Amino acid sequence: xxxxxxxxxxxxxxxxxxxxxxxxxxxxxxxxxxxxxxxxxxxxxxxxxxxxxxxxxxxxxxxxxxxxxxxxxxxxxxxxxxxxxxxxxxxxxxxxxxxxxxxxxxxxxxxxxxxxxxxxxxxxxxxxxxxxxxxxxxxxxxxxxxxxxxxxxxxxxxxxxxxxxxxxxxxxxxxxxxxxxxxxxxxxxxxxxxxxxxxxxxxxxxxxxxxxxxxxxxxxxxxxxxxxxxxxxxxxxxxxxxxxxxxxxxx
Amino acid sequence: xxxxxxxxxxxxxxxxxxxxxxxxxxxxxxxxxxxxxxxxxxxxxxxxxxxxxxxxxxxxxxxxxxxxxxxxxxxxxxxxxxxxxxxxxxxxxxxxxxxxxxxxxxxxxxxxxxxxxxxxxxxxxxxxxxxxxxxxxxxxxxxxxxxxxxxxxxxxxxxxxxxxxxxxxxxxxxxxxxxxxxxxxxxxxxxxxxxxxxxxxxxxxxxxxxxxxxxxxxxxxxxxxxxxxxxxxxxxxxxxxxxxxxxxxxxxxxxxxxxxxxxxxxxxxxxxxxxxxxxxxxxxxxxxxx
Amino acid sequence: xxxxxxxxxxxxxxxxxxxxxxxxxxxxxxxxxxxxxxxxxxxxxxxxxxxxxxxxxxxxxxxxxxxxxxxxxxxxxxxxxxxxxxxxxxxxxxxxxxxxxxxxxxxxxxxxxxxxxxxxxxxxxxxxxxxxxxxxxxxxxxxxxxxxxxxxxxxxxxxxxxxxxxxxxxxxxxxxxxxxxxxxxxxxxxxxxxxxxxxxxxxxxxxxxxxxxxxxxxxxxxxxxxxxxxxxxxxxxxxxxxxxxxxxxxxxxxxxxxxxxxxxxxxxxxxxxxxxxxxxxxxxx
Numbered sequence: 001x002x003x004x005x006x007x008x009x010x011x012x013x014x015x016x017x018x019x020x021x022x023x024x025x026x027x028x029x030x031x032x033x034x035x036x037x038x039x040x041x042x043x044x045x046x047x048x049x050x051x052x053x054x055x056x057x058x059x060x061x062x063x064x065x066x067x068x069x070x071x072x073x074x075x076x077x078x079x080x081x082x083x084x085x086x087x088x089x090x091x092x093x094x095x096x097x098x099x100x101x102x103x104x105x106x107x108x109x110x111x112x113x114x115x116x117x118x119x120x121x122x123x124x125x126x127x128x129x130x131x132x133x134x135x136x137x138x139x140x141x142x143x144x145x146x147x148x149x150x151x152x153x154x155x156x157x158x159x160x161x162x163x164x165x166x167x168x169x170x171x172x173x174x175x176x177x178x179x180x181x182x183x184x185x186x187x188x189x190x191x192x193x194x195x196x197x198x199x200x201x202x203x204x205x206x207x208x209x210x211x212x213x214x215x216x217x218x219x220x221x222x223x224x225x226x227x228x229x230x231x232x233x234x235x236x237x238x239x240x241x242x243x244x245x246x247x248x249x250x251x
Numbered sequence: 252x253x254x255x256x257x258x259x260x261x262x263x264x265x266x267x268x269x270x271x272x273x274x275x276x277x278x279x280x281x282x283x284x285x286x287x288x289x290x291x292x293x294x295x296x297x298x299x300x301x302x303x304x305x306x307x308x309x310x311x312x313x314x315x316x317x318x319x320x321x322x323x324x325x326x327x328x329x330x331x332x333x334x335x336x337x338x339x340x341x342x343x344x345x346x347x348x349x350x351x352x353x354x355x356x357x358x359x360x361x362x363x364x365x366x367x368x369x370x371x372x373x374x375x376x377x378x379x380x381x382x383x384x385x386x387x388x389x390x391x392x393x394x395x396x397x398x399x400x401x402x403x404x405x406x407x408x409x410x411x412x413x414x415x416x417x418x419x420x421x422x423x424x425x426x427x428x429x430x431x432x433x434x435x436x437x438x439x440x441x442x443x444x445x446x447x448x449x450x451x452x453x454x455x456x457x458x459x460x461x462x463x464x465x466x467x468x469x470x471x472x473x474x475x476x477x478x479x480x481x482x483x484x485x486x487x488x489x490x491x492x493x494x495x496x497x498x499x500x501x502x503x504x505x506x507x508x509x510x511x512x513x514x515x516x517x518x519x520x521x522x523x524x525x526x527x528x529x530x531x532x533x534x535x536x537x538x539x540x541x
Numbered sequence: 542x543x544x545x546x547x548x549x550x551x552x553x554x555x556x557x558x559x560x561x562x563x564x565x566x567x568x569x570x571x572x573x574x575x576x577x578x579x580x581x582x583x584x585x586x587x588x589x590x591x592x593x594x595x596x597x598x599x600x601x602x603x604x605x606x607x608x609x610x611x612x613x614x615x616x617x618x619x620x621x622x623x624x625x626x627x628x629x630x631x632x633x634x635x636x637x638x639x640x641x642x643x644x645x646x647x648x649x650x651x652x653x654x655x656x657x658x659x660x661x662x663x664x665x666x667x668x669x670x671x672x673x674x675x676x677x678x679x680x681x682x683x684x685x686x687x688x689x690x691x692x693x694x695x696x697x698x699x700x701x702x703x704x705x706x707x708x709x710x711x712x713x714x715x716x717x718x719x720x721x722x723x724x725x726x727x728x729x730x731x732x733x734x735x736x737x738x739x740x741x742x743x744x745x746x747x748x749x750x751x752x753x754x755x756x757x758x759x760x761x762x763x764x765x766x767x768x769x770x771x772x773x774x775x776x777x778x779x780x781x782x783x784x785x786x787x788x789x790x791x792x793x794x795x796x797x798x799x800x801x802x803x804x805x806x807x808x809x810x811x812x813x814x815x816x817x818x819x820x821x822x823x824x825x826x
Contacts, residue, residue: 038761053710053713058637081716081717081718082714082716083716084713084714084715085715087714088714088715089712089714091707091710093707095705095707095708095710095711096711096728097708097711098708098730099729107712107715107725108715108716108717110725111715111716111718111721111725112716112744138769157711160711160715161714161715164715164716185563224814232689244724
């Protein structure tokens, strides 16, 4: 499997505070890679490097290179809106737009200029099917997205992201605000999706990481301590810190 | 993308219109006033005791208009201040939350009534009523206008003061009650002093509003500039004078025309200073609680 | 009575005094309005609403006044709504916390506190004379638009602030540009708050008298306007005109016209408050 994302000598600062220290990492295509570590270790910051969502923070400063499909996405010529069509994101707290289910899923295409109703309808259906939400909402796509349950809203947000047909999906603790049943559904969805997409998921939940990911990277206070196949990390970690974290010595 | 830049430019221009407005106001007031002061010395403007630019024997002393403005304003504040602060204390220390929720927007109605309507009340209801008590009072006078203006600005005092009282940390109030104080004692000995900056701001802004009021005084206070503090006789405020001239036929480059800008810049200076003192104090006390 | 009893008595007295003060303003206003209804209600009939003003009180009507008011309202709306909303969007969504944006915001606070008659003076020199609009509806609308502009800008800013950042983040993450995010998501979500501000601004404009007198709105207009460059009068000025007449019949006319003006004002404010409540319930994300 090839590498599709890469971090080269990445150092991230918020003002004087260094959030990430000398990260070098390659992500495998069509795999689920989990980023784990205690709060404040930098994993969310790291995730957001890949779709440049950190750009909105004034004090953010990046040194090093972030490569998506072999292009440094922080180069001046990069159009960030184009990048985000390739690299989608699902947030921790479901954030559907205060509009109908249909409008939510169709939004990504509409802003690209797609107006053909048939094309949109088709794309919406496809995305909702991929997100395993279609059967639950197909009877009333005009219903407000805010009327859905938390788990359904999150799957809607996933559908919304899928409709744009990215190749990479970033997930920032996507199930931490959901109940166990909804969580299980989303996890099953992630397992399905990796056949077509490359997924990076930040998670606080180690059991989740071991359940659904192929690779896991352990972060601690801005350093990447260990990065390996998930099985290896959880059964035979190389570093003591990793060992201490996954056995719950600290959290 | 170019389209984004153009849109941002248009939006920025809209925001800059507000700066242009201020520049425009300053330019207009200054240019005409400077022309005015080439013909009338500032000394005369400030010290002459009469204001008669529309008569043959012209005097250009601004003091009568200032006196008229301040007289009506003081009367208004002496109505609005005690009532407004009492309302603020009552709503914040005594009233049920439901009562407060209903009453606060209702009080805003007082400020929403068009001022020409208030002027009508002052002239046709308040003045005759006061004349029945005080027979020596003229048909046009500062008292009626001032009282009605005071009613209009009650919400300026009550709303901002109530906000200030609400912003005081609950611990202060609870501490006072825990020592056995009544609501009244807590209100006056603890809450009002703690909220004093906010209350002062509300009074300053109400004062500024009253100084700038036009229609109530134009209708009910009279058109006789008079250097007096007698509330029972006709006077004229700065604003009413401007209206008076605007209603007449005044030539563009005449001295009479320029007087409305001299009067206007006087008014502007007063309200500008008051408003900014108020903003400054408000900024400082907000920092205190945040 | 001992000290504690005195204090409790004072407290109770203040309680009643507080209720009294709270209601006294509204009671007096109700009394005022009642006396106006008493004086003017019978004067209102179809003729009154559709007649031109006249030297004879019984014949005079408010047709040109309320038609003028409608013209003014329409043009003020056309000017202030795009201008105010755009400025609000710029300050809230685009302007970084720079010295320029702080300056603009302080300036807006100042403009909101400038007496309305000063706007008349500004307009007299700039719009009426310099731009050559004369004492037209257009000049009047420009005057009032600048006067109520701060209301619209502030209301827009507050409404935009209330939209959660997560909505914007979701939009950006899907590849939308800043303007697309504002236009497609943030603005529609803040519509209720903006609408409330616009209604309050227009309601204020309807009742304004002084600045329009300064720019030369006429007291006596025996024709209805047919273009924005025409001379005009508005309802509050017509009222002012009738108040200034000594005959009692004109006082009755003024009272009748005031009833109409108050009706318009209260309905607009009521609608604005209704929308504000409805919108505030909606934004429980």
